[in-house]
Structures are given as C-alpha cells and as structure tokens.
Amino acid sequence: MALLKVKFNQKKRVKLAQGLWLMNWFSVFAGIIVFSMGLFLKIELRKRSEVMDNSESHFVPNSLILMGILSCAFNGFAGKICYDSLDPAKFAKWKPLLKPYLALCFFFNILLFFVALICFLMRGSLESTLAQGLKNSMKFYRDTDTPGRCFMKKTIDMLQIEFKCCGNNGFKDWFEIQWISNRYLDFSSKEVKDRIKSNVDGRYLVDGVPFSCCNPSSPRPCIQYQVTNNSAHYSYDYQTEELNLWGRGCREALLHYYSSMMSSMGAVVLLVWLFEMSVMVGLRLLHTSLESISNPEDPECESEGWILENSLKDTLKSALESLKKIGKFNQVEAGAEGAEGEEAGKTPAITTVS
Secondary structure (H helix, E strand, C coil): CCEEEEEECHHHHHHHHHHHHHHHHHHHHHHHHHHHHHHHHHHHHHHHHCCCCCCHHHHHHHHHHHHHHHHHHHHHHHHHHHHHCCCCCCCCCCCHHHHHHHHHHHHHHHHHHHHHHHHCCCHHHHHHHHHHHHHHHHHHCCCCCCHHHHHHHHHHHHHHHHHHHHHHHHCHHHHHHHCCCCHHHHCCCCCHHHHHCCCCCCCCCCCCCCCCHCCCCCCCCCCCCCEEEEEECCCCCCCCCCCEECCCHHHHHHHHHHHHHHHHHHHHHHHHHHHHHHHHHHHHHHHHHCCCCCCCCCCCCEEEECCCCHHHHHHHHHHHHHHHHHHHHHHHHHHHHHHHHHHHHHHHHHHHHH
C-alpha cells in the first residue's frame, strides 16, 4: 500500500504546481538567509581569530554558506520544474531527471538537518578553542615591539572592554603571566630584581591587571595594581569587597556570545529544514500524480500521487535487499578477478617446464 496516497484532478495538480513554485522561491530566499548567517558568523569569528587556537570553529559558518548556496540552486531548479509541469510538452524533458533530483534533495535535507544540529553541539569544541587561544594570546600581550605580535595588546584590551571581561577564566589569570614588557621595567630597581628572582622562569609577575579590566561603573577609582594587597589601599579587602574589576573571564563571555548566536542560527536552519522537507514532499506528490495519469492525451483525467509507492516497511525491506544484491555482485566480481590472477600466475610456470 502506497504511503500518503492522494487523489488529484487537473485543478488540484495545477494548484499544487503553483503552490510549489511559490514555495520554492521562498526557499531560495531562505537559502540566501542561511548563506548570509554563515557569512556573518565567519566575519565575527575572523574578527577574533587571534584569540582562537584553531580553524575548527569555521566549520559551522562554512557549512552554512555551502547549504545556503545549495538551497538556492536546488530550489531555483525545482521552481523551474514546477512552472514547466503546467505544460505537458515542457514537463516531458524534466521527467527523467525528477527521480535523481528528489534523491539529491533527500540527501541535501539530511545534510541540512546535520548542520542545524552542529550549530547546537559546537559549544564544547568552541570552548576548548577559546580557552587555549586566549591563554596563548595573553602571553603575547607584552610583545608590543615584536613584529607580528605588536597588535595583540590592542586586541586583548578591546576584547576586555567590549565584552566586559578580564583574563581567560578571571582576573587572577593575569597574575600568572608577565604582561608588562621588559622595555618598561627598571632593572636597576631592587623591587624589579626581587620579583624576577622570585620565580624559576625569571618573569616579572605582579598581582595586577591591564587597565581594560577595570569596570567604569564602579564608584571607586580602579585598583589594578596590588589587587591582593589589602594594606596598599585604604578601607579595602579584596576577599570580601566587590572588586572594581570585571569578574567574568573572557572565555565565558565569548563562549556565551558565540553559542547564543549559533543556537539562534541553528533554530533558523531547523525551520528552513522543515520548509524544505514540505517542499520535497509536495514535489514528490506532483511527480507521482503526473506520472500516474492513465491517459496523457486527456489532461483533465484524475490521477494518484504518493510519497512512497509501497509502505515504509516494504520500501526499507526492498532497499536492504538491493544493497545485499550489490554486495554479493561485488564479491563475485572480486572472486572472479582473483581466480583470473591465479591462472595468469600459473601459466608461465607450465611453459617453463615444457
């Protein structure tokens, strides 16, 4: 028994073709939206590529761009088919291509659904990329005189100001690296010498943070040096008082920004996928309703359209049987080639004996 069998007359077929033509052009517009989202996300990721460890994060925008292009191409082609289906003479040239086209549409919709899921599931990969990237970038904060790294200070400062964050996981991350360039250190000073000697790596470590970590909304002037030294500041206790530094780490801030963006995009792609599925189902009904016309010379006659010619169970069963046949055929071919090879190997040996 056919799945979702529907009876059509000429009027219904025309309405279905016209509706699908309109839906296909809406799908082209949806494809442009998906393409634009991918392009926007790629630009946003490129803006902060210096604080990312690898290019894996670009998989999502690249996939969205590809899906957007394919959506425009597939739906533009389908719109042409639907338009020509109103004229039997024009539709005849598309008839042999419809089955392969519908198969391609099926695989395209699987890919589109997969991309929508990836938009929701990339959080873990993005988090590790940001964590390692930010850690490496903070080490280069002081290299204002090093070619290729001189821009890193500005990048980090602008990032912390824009996203209201400090450090990788928090402001204490700055205590573990030397973020002040040697160019601005007085090596004749006892304090500088003592700090450099106080650690194995010979780095100038301070309990201070860059100015961009300061929260301008705080009523107290920013305490960015000797943050953990209560005696250095009047009426101050860094463990109990709310500091006038941003409390959130930049990894968390960027992760929330990109994750919420990709989740929104994933929801849009899911809606596009549902729309694409409905278009594919409609196109399949149109295809089968036109193929099942009993008398092609009488366009007014009734016909039947369906999604699957047999039930879902029977269709899966026949598909598995076809795959098994293909597998057996390949095994037989491989066996025949092996036998031919053995015979060819034995022939020279017989010739030599004679």
